[in-house]
Amino acid sequence: MKKIHALAAWATSLVLFANPANAQDEEAGAPPTSGQGLFEGGKLLLTNGVSSVEGASGGGIATWATIGGLEAESGIGLTGHVTLVELPDYGWQSHGVAIGIANRLELSYARQNLDTRDVGTALGLGEGYTFNQDVFGAKVRVFGDLIYGDPLIPQVSVGIQHKRSRDAAILQAVGAGSAEGTDFFASASKLFLSRSVLASATARFTSGNQGGLLGFGNAADKGRELRFEGSVAYQISRRAVLGAEFRSKPDNLGLGEDDWMDIFAAYALTDHITLTAAYADLGSIATFEDQRGAYLSAQVAF
Amino acid sequence: MILLPLALLAMQDTPPPEVDWDEEFGVEERVRNPETGEFPVDPYEQDNNNAGAHPFAGTNMAQAFGGQDGIRRIAERAVELSRQDPRIAEIFVAHDMVRLKRTLFEQFCYILNAGCDYTGRDMAAAHEGMGVRTSDMNALVENLQQAMQEEGIPFSAQNRLLAKLAPMSKNVIGN
Ligand code: HEM
Numbered sequence: 400m401k402k403i404h405a406l407a408a409w410a411t412s413l414v415l416f417a418n419p420a421n422a423q424d425e426e427a428g429a430p431p432t433s434g435q436g437l438f439e440g441g442k443l444l445l446t447n448g449v450s451s452v453e454g455a456s457g458g459g460i461a462t463w464a465t466i467g468g469l470e471a472e473s474g475i476g477l478t479g480h481v482t483l484v485e486l487p488d489y490g491w492q493s494h495g496v497a498i499g500i501a502n503r504l505e506l507s508y509a510r511q512n513l514d515t516r517d518v519g520t521a522l523g524l525g526e527g528y529t530f531n532q533d534v535f536g537a538k539v540r541v542f543g544d545l546i547y548g549d550p551l552i553p554q555v556s557v558g559i560q561h562k563r564s565r566d567a568a569i570l571q572a573v574g575a576g577s578a579e580g581t582d583f584f585a586s587a588s589k590l591f592l593s594r595s596v597l598a599s600a601t602a603r604f605t606s607g608n609q610g611g612l613l614g615f616g617n618a619a620d621k622g623r624e625l626r627f628e629g630s631v632a633y634q635i636s637r638r639a640v641l642g643a644e645f646r647s648k649p650d651n652l653g654l655g656e657d658d659w660m661d662i663f664a665a666y667a668l669t670d671h672i673t674l675t676a677a678y679a680d681l682g683s684i685a686t687f688e689d690q691r692g693a694y695l696s697a698q699v700a701f
Numbered sequence: 702m703i704l705l706p707l708a709l710l711a712m713q714d715t716p717p718p719e720v721d722w723d724e725e726f727g728v729e730e731r732v733r734n735p736e737t738g739e740f741p742v743d744p745y746e747q748d749n750n751n752a753g754a755h756p757f758a759g760t761n762m763a764q765a766f767g768g769q770d771g772i773r774r775i776a777e778r779a780v781e782l783s784r785q786d787p788r789i790a791e792i793f794v795a796h797d798m799v800r801l802k803r804t805l806f807e808q809f810c811y812i813l814n815a816g817c818d819y820t821g822r823d824m825a826a827a828h829e830g831m832g833v834r835t836s837d838m839n840a841l842v843e844n845l846q847q848a849m850q851e852e853g854i855p856f857s858a859q860n861r862l863l864a865k866l867a868p869m870s871k872n873v874i875g876n
Contacts, residue, residue, distance in 0.1 A: 441788075441836025443843065471836040502835075547838065547870035592864035595857050636856050637846060 438701045441471035444637050444667045446545055446590065447499075449675050450480035450698045453534045453560055453610070454495035454509025457586075458630035459677050459694060460659045461644045463599040464556035464586035466540055467507065468499030469671075469700050475500055482696040484679055488687045490514040495534070505558075507536040513612050518687055524569065530612045531565040538586075545597075546590050553589035560584070562611035573685075574652050575614025576621060580606050595634040597642075602627060608652050609684060615651075622651035638667040657682020661694060673698045739800040745822050752808045752819035753872065754865040763815035765858040766849075772815055776806035778848035779841070788840045792831060812865050824872040833873050842866075 448465040451457035456467035456478070468476015476499035484491035495509030511532045519528035538558030545554040560582040564570055567578035588599035606615040606622040616622035626649065632642030643662045650656040663677035677694035684690050723730055731740045757763075766772050780802050784793040793801075804821030811819040821827065842863060849859045
Protein backbone atom coordinates (compact mmCIF):
# COMPACT_ATOMS: atom_id res chain seq x y z
CA MET A 400 0.00 0.00 0.00
CA LYS A 401 2.86 2.34 0.85
CA LYS A 402 4.17 1.80 -2.66
CA ILE A 403 0.86 2.78 -4.15
CA HIS A 404 1.02 6.03 -2.21
CA ALA A 405 4.50 6.56 -3.52
CA LEU A 406 3.21 6.07 -7.05
CA ALA A 407 0.39 8.53 -6.51
CA ALA A 408 2.82 11.09 -5.15
CA TRP A 409 5.12 10.53 -8.04
CA ALA A 410 2.31 10.90 -10.56
CA THR A 411 1.17 14.09 -8.85
CA SER A 412 4.62 15.56 -9.06
CA LEU A 413 4.63 14.67 -12.74
CA VAL A 414 1.38 16.55 -13.22
CA LEU A 415 2.85 19.57 -11.46
CA PHE A 416 5.97 19.25 -13.51
CA ALA A 417 4.21 18.80 -16.81
CA ASN A 418 1.59 21.51 -16.48
CA PRO A 419 3.83 24.57 -16.56
CA ALA A 420 5.21 23.19 -19.80
CA ASN A 421 1.65 23.03 -21.11
CA ALA A 422 0.97 26.56 -20.08
CA GLN A 423 4.11 27.69 -21.84
CA ASP A 424 3.01 25.96 -25.02
CA GLU A 425 -0.20 27.92 -24.97
CA GLU A 426 1.46 31.19 -24.13
CA ALA A 427 4.07 30.86 -26.79
CA GLY A 428 0.97 30.32 -28.89
CA ALA A 429 2.17 30.79 -32.30
CA PRO A 430 5.64 30.11 -33.52
CA PRO A 431 3.56 29.16 -36.54
CA THR A 432 4.11 26.01 -38.43
CA SER A 433 6.12 24.31 -35.90
CA GLY A 434 9.75 25.19 -36.49
CA GLN A 435 12.31 22.45 -36.14
CA GLY A 436 12.10 22.29 -32.34
CA LEU A 437 13.90 19.76 -30.22
CA PHE A 438 10.81 18.69 -28.25
CA GLU A 439 8.19 19.46 -30.84
CA GLY A 440 6.08 16.44 -30.07
CA GLY A 441 3.49 15.80 -32.72
CA LYS A 442 2.47 12.19 -32.13
CA LEU A 443 -1.17 11.33 -31.66
CA LEU A 444 -2.22 10.52 -28.11
CA LEU A 445 -1.14 7.08 -26.89
CA THR A 446 0.61 6.22 -30.18
CA ASN A 447 3.98 6.47 -28.43
CA GLY A 448 2.99 3.46 -26.35
CA VAL A 449 3.77 3.23 -22.66
CA SER A 450 6.99 2.10 -21.01
CA SER A 451 7.42 -1.64 -20.79
CA VAL A 452 9.07 -3.27 -17.78
CA GLU A 453 12.35 -3.24 -19.69
CA GLY A 454 12.12 0.49 -20.36
CA ALA A 455 11.45 0.28 -24.09
CA SER A 456 8.31 1.76 -25.58
CA GLY A 457 5.59 -0.86 -25.70
CA GLY A 458 2.81 -2.25 -23.65
CA GLY A 459 3.54 -3.30 -20.09
CA ILE A 460 5.22 -6.67 -20.49
CA ALA A 461 5.63 -6.68 -24.27
CA THR A 462 7.89 -4.48 -26.34
CA TRP A 463 6.41 -2.72 -29.39
CA ALA A 464 7.92 -1.35 -32.59
CA THR A 465 7.06 2.19 -31.45
CA ILE A 466 9.73 4.75 -30.60
CA GLY A 467 9.37 6.30 -27.15
CA GLY A 468 8.53 9.97 -26.65
CA LEU A 469 6.17 12.27 -28.50
CA GLU A 470 8.55 13.45 -31.21
CA ALA A 471 7.17 12.71 -34.68
CA GLU A 472 9.77 14.55 -36.76
CA SER A 473 13.46 15.33 -36.57
CA GLY A 474 13.70 16.36 -32.92
CA ILE A 475 13.96 14.45 -29.68
CA GLY A 476 11.32 12.90 -27.46
CA LEU A 477 11.71 11.76 -23.86
CA THR A 478 9.93 9.47 -21.46
CA GLY A 479 10.29 8.60 -17.82
CA HIS A 480 8.28 5.99 -15.98
CA VAL A 481 7.80 4.10 -12.77
CA THR A 482 6.04 0.74 -12.47
CA LEU A 483 4.86 -1.25 -9.47
CA VAL A 484 3.55 -4.79 -9.45
CA GLU A 485 2.02 -6.01 -6.24
CA LEU A 486 2.17 -9.84 -6.14
CA PRO A 487 1.15 -12.32 -3.44
CA ASP A 488 4.76 -13.10 -2.51
CA TYR A 489 6.82 -10.44 -4.22
CA GLY A 490 6.92 -6.74 -4.86
CA TRP A 491 8.13 -5.54 -8.25
CA GLN A 492 9.32 -2.00 -8.76
CA SER A 493 10.95 -0.66 -11.89
CA HIS A 494 11.66 2.76 -13.29
CA GLY A 495 13.50 4.13 -16.25
CA VAL A 496 13.95 6.66 -18.99
CA ALA A 497 13.97 6.57 -22.77
CA ILE A 498 14.92 8.98 -25.47
CA GLY A 499 13.45 8.86 -28.96
CA ILE A 500 15.51 10.46 -31.69
CA ALA A 501 13.72 11.59 -34.86
CA ASN A 502 11.12 8.87 -34.31
CA ARG A 503 13.81 6.52 -35.59
CA LEU A 504 16.11 5.49 -32.75
CA GLU A 505 15.17 4.77 -29.16
CA LEU A 506 17.68 4.46 -26.34
CA SER A 507 16.37 3.31 -23.01
CA TYR A 508 17.42 2.43 -19.52
CA ALA A 509 15.44 0.70 -16.81
CA ARG A 510 16.18 -0.52 -13.33
CA GLN A 511 14.19 -3.50 -12.08
CA ASN A 512 13.90 -4.45 -8.41
CA LEU A 513 12.18 -7.61 -7.23
CA ASP A 514 11.62 -7.65 -3.49
CA THR A 515 11.40 -11.26 -2.25
CA ARG A 516 9.83 -10.29 1.10
CA ASP A 517 9.16 -13.49 3.13
CA VAL A 518 10.17 -15.68 0.21
CA GLY A 519 13.67 -14.36 0.83
CA THR A 520 13.65 -16.09 4.20
CA ALA A 521 12.25 -19.32 2.76
CA LEU A 522 14.94 -19.35 0.06
CA GLY A 523 17.65 -18.64 2.60
CA LEU A 524 18.44 -15.25 1.09
CA GLY A 525 17.21 -13.27 4.04
CA GLU A 526 13.90 -11.48 4.38
CA GLY A 527 13.30 -8.82 1.80
CA TYR A 528 16.25 -9.81 -0.32
CA THR A 529 15.86 -7.82 -3.53
CA PHE A 530 17.01 -8.88 -6.96
CA ASN A 531 18.15 -5.92 -9.04
CA GLN A 532 18.87 -5.57 -12.70
CA ASP A 533 19.86 -2.79 -15.12
CA VAL A 534 18.52 -2.95 -18.67
CA PHE A 535 20.13 -0.89 -21.44
CA GLY A 536 18.10 -0.90 -24.64
CA ALA A 537 18.39 0.34 -28.20
CA LYS A 538 15.67 0.08 -30.82
CA VAL A 539 15.63 1.22 -34.44
CA ARG A 540 12.56 1.69 -36.58
CA VAL A 541 13.36 -0.08 -39.83
CA PHE A 542 10.30 0.70 -41.94
CA GLY A 543 6.58 1.27 -41.87
CA ASP A 544 4.34 3.50 -39.83
CA LEU A 545 2.12 2.58 -36.90
CA ILE A 546 -0.77 4.62 -38.32
CA TYR A 547 -0.17 5.76 -41.89
CA GLY A 548 0.83 4.22 -45.18
CA ASP A 549 -0.36 0.84 -46.39
CA PRO A 550 -2.87 -0.46 -43.84
CA LEU A 551 -1.30 -3.92 -44.03
CA ILE A 552 2.31 -2.84 -43.57
CA PRO A 553 3.13 -2.46 -39.89
CA GLN A 554 5.82 -0.37 -38.27
CA VAL A 555 8.78 -2.69 -37.88
CA SER A 556 11.69 -2.20 -35.50
CA VAL A 557 14.64 -4.24 -34.34
CA GLY A 558 16.51 -3.83 -31.10
CA ILE A 559 18.73 -5.16 -28.37
CA GLN A 560 18.47 -5.12 -24.60
CA HIS A 561 21.60 -5.63 -22.63
CA LYS A 562 20.82 -6.75 -19.10
CA ARG A 563 23.10 -6.77 -16.10
CA SER A 564 21.92 -8.40 -12.93
CA ARG A 565 23.47 -7.11 -9.72
CA ASP A 566 23.19 -10.44 -7.93
CA ALA A 567 25.92 -12.48 -9.61
CA ALA A 568 26.88 -14.56 -6.55
CA ILE A 569 23.36 -15.62 -5.73
CA LEU A 570 22.44 -16.27 -9.34
CA GLN A 571 25.30 -18.74 -9.58
CA ALA A 572 23.94 -20.55 -6.54
CA VAL A 573 20.49 -20.62 -8.15
CA GLY A 574 22.03 -22.30 -11.17
CA ALA A 575 22.05 -19.49 -13.72
CA GLY A 576 24.86 -19.56 -16.28
CA SER A 577 25.51 -15.85 -16.24
CA ALA A 578 24.50 -12.64 -14.55
CA GLU A 579 24.59 -10.76 -17.85
CA GLY A 580 22.76 -11.33 -21.07
CA THR A 581 21.64 -9.63 -24.23
CA ASP A 582 18.24 -10.02 -25.86
CA PHE A 583 17.71 -9.39 -29.57
CA PHE A 584 14.24 -8.66 -30.84
CA ALA A 585 12.18 -7.70 -33.86
CA SER A 586 8.77 -6.07 -33.44
CA ALA A 587 5.88 -5.29 -35.75
CA SER A 588 3.07 -3.00 -34.58
CA LYS A 589 0.08 -1.51 -36.34
CA LEU A 590 -2.95 0.52 -35.42
CA PHE A 591 -5.82 -0.96 -37.42
CA LEU A 592 -8.03 2.13 -37.42
CA SER A 593 -10.88 0.36 -39.18
CA ARG A 594 -11.24 -1.79 -36.07
CA SER A 595 -9.81 0.66 -33.49
CA VAL A 596 -7.33 -2.08 -32.64
CA LEU A 597 -3.62 -1.88 -32.10
CA ALA A 598 -1.81 -5.17 -32.52
CA SER A 599 1.83 -5.84 -31.85
CA ALA A 600 4.00 -8.92 -32.13
CA THR A 601 7.61 -9.33 -31.10
CA ALA A 602 10.06 -12.18 -31.52
CA ARG A 603 12.77 -12.12 -28.86
CA PHE A 604 15.96 -14.15 -28.82
CA THR A 605 16.65 -14.43 -25.11
CA SER A 606 18.19 -16.52 -22.37
CA GLY A 607 16.76 -14.46 -19.51
CA ASN A 608 15.31 -16.21 -16.48
CA GLN A 609 12.38 -14.11 -15.30
CA GLY A 610 13.54 -11.60 -17.88
CA GLY A 611 17.07 -11.74 -16.45
CA LEU A 612 16.33 -10.96 -12.81
CA LEU A 613 17.24 -14.59 -12.11
CA GLY A 614 20.18 -14.52 -14.49
CA PHE A 615 20.69 -16.01 -17.93
CA GLY A 616 20.74 -19.62 -19.11
CA ASN A 617 21.88 -22.33 -16.77
CA ALA A 618 25.16 -23.89 -15.77
CA ALA A 619 25.11 -26.33 -18.69
CA ASP A 620 23.61 -24.24 -21.41
CA LYS A 621 23.46 -20.65 -22.60
CA GLY A 622 19.78 -21.36 -23.14
CA ARG A 623 19.09 -18.81 -25.85
CA GLU A 624 15.65 -19.34 -27.34
CA LEU A 625 13.34 -17.55 -29.70
CA ARG A 626 10.33 -16.40 -27.74
CA PHE A 627 7.15 -14.54 -28.63
CA GLU A 628 5.44 -11.59 -26.99
CA GLY A 629 2.42 -9.68 -28.15
CA SER A 630 -0.29 -7.18 -27.29
CA VAL A 631 -3.75 -6.44 -28.57
CA ALA A 632 -5.38 -3.18 -27.53
CA TYR A 633 -8.78 -1.70 -28.27
CA GLN A 634 -9.12 2.08 -28.37
CA ILE A 635 -12.29 3.20 -26.61
CA SER A 636 -11.53 6.89 -26.98
CA ARG A 637 -8.64 9.14 -27.90
CA ARG A 638 -7.47 8.86 -24.32
CA ALA A 639 -8.32 5.31 -23.28
CA VAL A 640 -7.40 1.81 -24.40
CA LEU A 641 -8.11 -1.66 -23.06
CA GLY A 642 -5.90 -4.57 -23.91
CA ALA A 643 -4.28 -7.87 -23.19
CA GLU A 644 -0.71 -9.06 -23.44
CA PHE A 645 1.19 -12.27 -23.50
CA ARG A 646 4.86 -13.08 -23.22
CA SER A 647 6.41 -16.50 -23.46
CA LYS A 648 9.59 -17.19 -21.50
CA PRO A 649 12.26 -19.86 -21.34
CA ASP A 650 12.56 -22.15 -18.33
CA ASN A 651 16.29 -22.62 -18.05
CA LEU A 652 16.45 -23.12 -14.28
CA GLY A 653 13.92 -25.95 -14.13
CA LEU A 654 11.89 -23.97 -11.60
CA GLY A 655 8.70 -24.16 -13.61
CA GLU A 656 8.97 -20.62 -14.94
CA ASP A 657 5.70 -19.60 -16.57
CA ASP A 658 4.71 -17.30 -19.39
CA TRP A 659 3.52 -13.84 -18.43
CA MET A 660 0.19 -12.29 -19.31
CA ASP A 661 -1.91 -9.34 -18.36
CA ILE A 662 -5.04 -7.40 -19.13
CA PHE A 663 -4.60 -3.65 -18.98
CA ALA A 664 -6.24 -0.26 -19.24
CA ALA A 665 -4.22 2.78 -20.19
CA TYR A 666 -5.40 6.35 -19.91
CA ALA A 667 -3.81 9.53 -21.21
CA LEU A 668 -4.43 11.82 -18.25
CA THR A 669 -2.92 14.74 -20.14
CA ASP A 670 -1.02 15.01 -23.41
CA HIS A 671 2.10 14.13 -21.43
CA ILE A 672 1.02 11.66 -18.76
CA THR A 673 -0.24 8.15 -19.27
CA LEU A 674 -1.38 5.89 -16.46
CA THR A 675 -1.60 2.15 -16.92
CA ALA A 676 -3.37 -0.27 -14.61
CA ALA A 677 -3.29 -3.98 -15.22
CA TYR A 678 -4.03 -7.32 -13.74
CA ALA A 679 -0.85 -9.28 -14.33
CA ASP A 680 -0.31 -13.01 -14.10
CA LEU A 681 3.41 -13.68 -13.74
CA GLY A 682 2.88 -17.35 -12.92
CA SER A 683 5.49 -19.14 -10.87
CA ILE A 684 8.51 -17.16 -9.66
CA ALA A 685 11.28 -19.16 -8.02
CA THR A 686 8.84 -22.00 -7.24
CA PHE A 687 6.30 -19.68 -5.64
CA GLU A 688 3.27 -20.15 -7.83
CA ASP A 689 0.31 -18.08 -8.94
CA GLN A 690 1.94 -14.69 -8.75
CA ARG A 691 -0.98 -12.60 -9.91
CA GLY A 692 -1.66 -9.07 -8.91
CA ALA A 693 -2.07 -5.41 -9.65
CA TYR A 694 0.25 -3.65 -12.04
CA LEU A 695 0.40 0.14 -11.95
CA SER A 696 2.54 2.34 -14.12
CA ALA A 697 2.88 6.06 -14.75
CA GLN A 698 4.67 7.52 -17.73
CA VAL A 699 5.52 11.10 -18.53
CA ALA A 700 6.44 11.83 -22.13
CA PHE A 701 7.59 14.82 -24.15
CA MET B 702 16.94 79.93 -61.37
CA ILE B 703 14.05 80.15 -59.00
CA LEU B 704 11.82 78.31 -61.42
CA LEU B 705 13.49 74.92 -61.06
CA PRO B 706 12.60 74.29 -57.41
CA LEU B 707 9.10 75.48 -58.15
CA ALA B 708 8.85 73.11 -61.01
CA LEU B 709 10.05 70.25 -58.77
CA LEU B 710 7.46 71.13 -56.17
CA ALA B 711 4.78 71.18 -58.76
CA MET B 712 5.86 67.76 -59.97
CA GLN B 713 5.62 66.31 -56.49
CA ASP B 714 2.04 67.39 -56.24
CA THR B 715 0.98 65.53 -59.32
CA PRO B 716 -0.18 62.07 -58.37
CA PRO B 717 2.19 59.33 -59.52
CA PRO B 718 1.09 57.64 -62.71
CA GLU B 719 -1.05 54.56 -62.05
CA VAL B 720 1.14 51.50 -62.30
CA ASP B 721 -0.62 48.17 -62.53
CA TRP B 722 1.88 46.13 -60.58
CA ASP B 723 -0.05 42.92 -61.11
CA GLU B 724 0.24 43.61 -64.83
CA GLU B 725 3.95 44.45 -64.50
CA PHE B 726 4.69 41.18 -62.71
CA GLY B 727 2.36 39.07 -64.77
CA VAL B 728 0.02 38.30 -61.88
CA GLU B 729 -3.41 37.31 -62.98
CA GLU B 730 -6.07 38.83 -60.86
CA ARG B 731 -7.98 36.12 -58.99
CA VAL B 732 -11.68 36.77 -58.91
CA ARG B 733 -14.06 34.68 -56.90
CA ASN B 734 -16.84 33.14 -58.86
CA PRO B 735 -19.88 35.18 -57.78
CA GLU B 736 -22.03 32.05 -57.57
CA THR B 737 -19.76 29.64 -55.72
CA GLY B 738 -17.53 32.17 -53.97
CA GLU B 739 -14.51 30.13 -55.07
CA PHE B 740 -11.39 31.07 -56.96
CA PRO B 741 -10.94 29.27 -60.27
CA VAL B 742 -8.35 26.48 -60.44
CA ASP B 743 -6.36 25.08 -63.32
CA PRO B 744 -8.37 22.55 -65.28
CA TYR B 745 -8.20 18.90 -64.23
CA GLU B 746 -10.18 15.78 -64.90
CA GLN B 747 -12.99 15.17 -62.46
CA ASP B 748 -13.33 11.62 -61.23
CA ASN B 749 -14.55 10.01 -58.03
CA ASN B 750 -11.27 8.10 -57.96
CA ASN B 751 -9.64 11.43 -57.09
CA ALA B 752 -11.17 11.00 -53.61
CA GLY B 753 -8.43 8.47 -52.92
CA ALA B 754 -10.55 5.77 -51.27
CA HIS B 755 -13.39 3.44 -52.08
CA PRO B 756 -16.67 4.36 -50.44
CA PHE B 757 -18.21 2.29 -47.65
CA ALA B 758 -20.90 -0.13 -48.68
CA GLY B 759 -24.37 0.40 -47.26
CA THR B 760 -25.70 3.39 -45.38
CA ASN B 761 -24.54 2.73 -41.81
CA MET B 762 -21.61 5.11 -41.97
CA ALA B 763 -23.61 7.88 -43.65
CA GLN B 764 -26.17 7.54 -40.89
CA ALA B 765 -23.57 7.49 -38.13
CA PHE B 766 -22.26 10.80 -39.48
CA GLY B 767 -25.69 12.43 -39.58
CA GLY B 768 -26.06 12.37 -43.35
CA GLN B 769 -24.91 15.18 -45.61
CA ASP B 770 -25.74 17.90 -43.07
CA GLY B 771 -23.62 16.32 -40.37
CA ILE B 772 -20.79 15.60 -42.76
CA ARG B 773 -20.81 19.19 -44.04
CA ARG B 774 -20.58 20.57 -40.49
CA ILE B 775 -17.69 18.22 -39.72
CA ALA B 776 -15.73 19.06 -42.89
CA GLU B 777 -16.20 22.81 -42.40
CA ARG B 778 -15.37 22.67 -38.72
CA ALA B 779 -12.22 20.62 -39.38
CA VAL B 780 -11.06 23.24 -41.90
CA GLU B 781 -11.85 26.10 -39.51
CA LEU B 782 -10.01 24.43 -36.62
CA SER B 783 -7.01 23.72 -38.83
CA ARG B 784 -6.61 27.22 -40.21
CA GLN B 785 -6.74 28.54 -36.64
CA ASP B 786 -4.36 25.87 -35.33
CA PRO B 787 -0.97 27.52 -34.70
CA ARG B 788 0.79 24.25 -35.53
CA ILE B 789 -0.46 24.20 -39.13
CA ALA B 790 -2.24 27.52 -39.77
CA GLU B 791 0.56 28.74 -42.00
CA ILE B 792 -0.01 25.94 -44.49
CA PHE B 793 -3.57 27.13 -45.11
CA VAL B 794 -2.73 30.80 -45.67
CA ALA B 795 -3.44 31.93 -49.24
CA HIS B 796 -5.42 28.81 -50.05
CA ASP B 797 -9.09 28.92 -50.96
CA MET B 798 -10.95 27.85 -47.83
CA VAL B 799 -14.32 28.12 -49.56
CA ARG B 800 -13.25 25.53 -52.08
CA LEU B 801 -11.51 23.37 -49.47
CA LYS B 802 -14.63 23.23 -47.31
CA ARG B 803 -16.70 22.17 -50.31
CA THR B 804 -14.27 19.60 -51.69
CA LEU B 805 -13.48 18.12 -48.28
CA PHE B 806 -17.21 17.77 -47.65
CA GLU B 807 -17.65 16.07 -51.02
CA GLN B 808 -14.75 13.74 -50.34
CA PHE B 809 -16.06 12.67 -46.93
CA CYS B 810 -19.62 12.46 -48.28
CA TYR B 811 -18.48 10.28 -51.18
CA ILE B 812 -16.37 7.99 -48.97
CA LEU B 813 -19.12 7.69 -46.36
CA ASN B 814 -21.53 6.77 -49.16
CA ALA B 815 -23.87 9.62 -48.30
CA GLY B 816 -24.81 10.36 -51.90
CA CYS B 817 -22.17 12.75 -53.30
CA ASP B 818 -19.69 12.77 -56.12
CA TYR B 819 -16.22 14.09 -55.43
CA THR B 820 -15.33 16.84 -57.87
CA GLY B 821 -11.96 17.92 -56.43
CA ARG B 822 -8.43 17.11 -57.43
CA ASP B 823 -6.59 13.95 -56.43
CA MET B 824 -4.62 14.02 -53.17
CA ALA B 825 -1.20 14.17 -54.81
CA ALA B 826 -2.16 17.14 -57.00
CA ALA B 827 -4.00 18.91 -54.15
CA HIS B 828 -1.02 18.79 -51.78
CA GLU B 829 1.84 19.14 -54.20
CA GLY B 830 4.72 21.23 -52.92
CA MET B 831 2.98 21.86 -49.59
CA GLY B 832 5.68 20.20 -47.52
CA VAL B 833 3.21 18.50 -45.18
CA ARG B 834 4.92 16.45 -42.45
CA THR B 835 3.66 13.57 -40.33
CA SER B 836 3.19 15.90 -37.36
CA ASP B 837 1.07 18.25 -39.53
CA MET B 838 -1.00 15.27 -40.59
CA ASN B 839 -1.45 14.34 -36.93
CA ALA B 840 -2.55 17.90 -36.14
CA LEU B 841 -5.14 17.74 -38.90
CA VAL B 842 -6.33 14.36 -37.63
CA GLU B 843 -6.73 15.82 -34.13
CA ASN B 844 -8.80 18.68 -35.51
CA LEU B 845 -10.95 16.29 -37.49
CA GLN B 846 -11.35 14.16 -34.36
CA GLN B 847 -12.50 17.24 -32.45
CA ALA B 848 -14.98 18.13 -35.20
CA MET B 849 -16.36 14.58 -35.19
CA GLN B 850 -16.48 14.51 -31.40
CA GLU B 851 -18.49 17.75 -31.36
CA GLU B 852 -21.01 16.07 -33.67
CA GLY B 853 -21.20 13.12 -31.31
CA ILE B 854 -19.89 10.58 -33.82
CA PRO B 855 -19.08 7.29 -32.04
CA PHE B 856 -15.33 6.82 -31.68
CA SER B 857 -15.27 3.54 -33.61
CA ALA B 858 -17.05 5.22 -36.56
CA GLN B 859 -14.57 8.13 -36.37
CA ASN B 860 -11.76 5.63 -36.68
CA ARG B 861 -13.39 3.89 -39.62
CA LEU B 862 -13.34 7.16 -41.56
CA LEU B 863 -9.75 7.83 -40.46
CA ALA B 864 -8.86 4.34 -41.68
CA LYS B 865 -9.94 5.43 -45.18
CA LEU B 866 -7.91 8.64 -44.97
CA ALA B 867 -4.74 7.33 -43.31
CA PRO B 868 -3.38 5.49 -46.38
CA MET B 869 -3.67 8.75 -48.39
CA SER B 870 -0.78 10.03 -46.30
CA LYS B 871 1.60 8.68 -48.93
CA ASN B 872 0.25 11.30 -51.36
CA VAL B 873 0.04 14.08 -48.77
CA ILE B 874 3.14 13.83 -46.56
CA GLY B 875 6.44 14.97 -48.00
CA ASN B 876 4.74 15.75 -51.29
C1 HEM C 1 -5.46 12.32 -45.56
C2 HEM C 1 -5.47 13.56 -45.20
C3 HEM C 1 -6.00 14.67 -46.08
C4 HEM C 1 -7.08 14.68 -46.90
C5 HEM C 1 -8.06 13.56 -47.12
C6 HEM C 1 -7.13 15.98 -47.53
C7 HEM C 1 -8.11 16.38 -48.45
C8 HEM C 1 -8.02 17.53 -49.21
C9 HEM C 1 -8.92 17.89 -50.27
C10 HEM C 1 -10.15 17.09 -50.69
C11 HEM C 1 -8.50 19.04 -50.82
C12 HEM C 1 -9.13 19.85 -51.95
C13 HEM C 1 -8.62 19.44 -53.31
C14 HEM C 1 -9.05 20.41 -54.36
O1 HEM C 1 -9.04 21.63 -54.11
O2 HEM C 1 -9.37 19.95 -55.45
C15 HEM C 1 -7.32 19.44 -50.07
C16 HEM C 1 -6.62 20.58 -50.27
C17 HEM C 1 -5.77 21.12 -49.34
N1 HEM C 1 -5.25 20.47 -48.24
FE1 HEM C 1 -5.64 18.61 -47.70
N2 HEM C 1 -6.09 16.73 -47.07
C18 HEM C 1 -5.38 15.98 -46.19
C19 HEM C 1 -4.27 16.37 -45.48
C20 HEM C 1 -3.84 17.69 -45.41
C21 HEM C 1 -2.92 18.19 -44.46
C22 HEM C 1 -2.21 17.35 -43.38
C23 HEM C 1 -2.79 19.53 -44.70
C24 HEM C 1 -1.95 20.54 -43.97
C25 HEM C 1 -1.71 20.50 -42.69
C26 HEM C 1 -3.64 19.85 -45.81
C27 HEM C 1 -3.77 21.10 -46.38
C28 HEM C 1 -4.48 21.36 -47.53
C29 HEM C 1 -4.52 22.65 -48.19
C30 HEM C 1 -3.83 23.92 -47.71
C31 HEM C 1 -5.33 22.50 -49.33
C32 HEM C 1 -5.69 23.56 -50.36
C33 HEM C 1 -4.93 23.32 -51.64
C34 HEM C 1 -5.15 24.41 -52.67
O3 HEM C 1 -5.75 25.42 -52.38
O4 HEM C 1 -4.68 24.20 -53.77
N3 HEM C 1 -4.27 18.71 -46.21
N4 HEM C 1 -7.07 18.49 -49.09
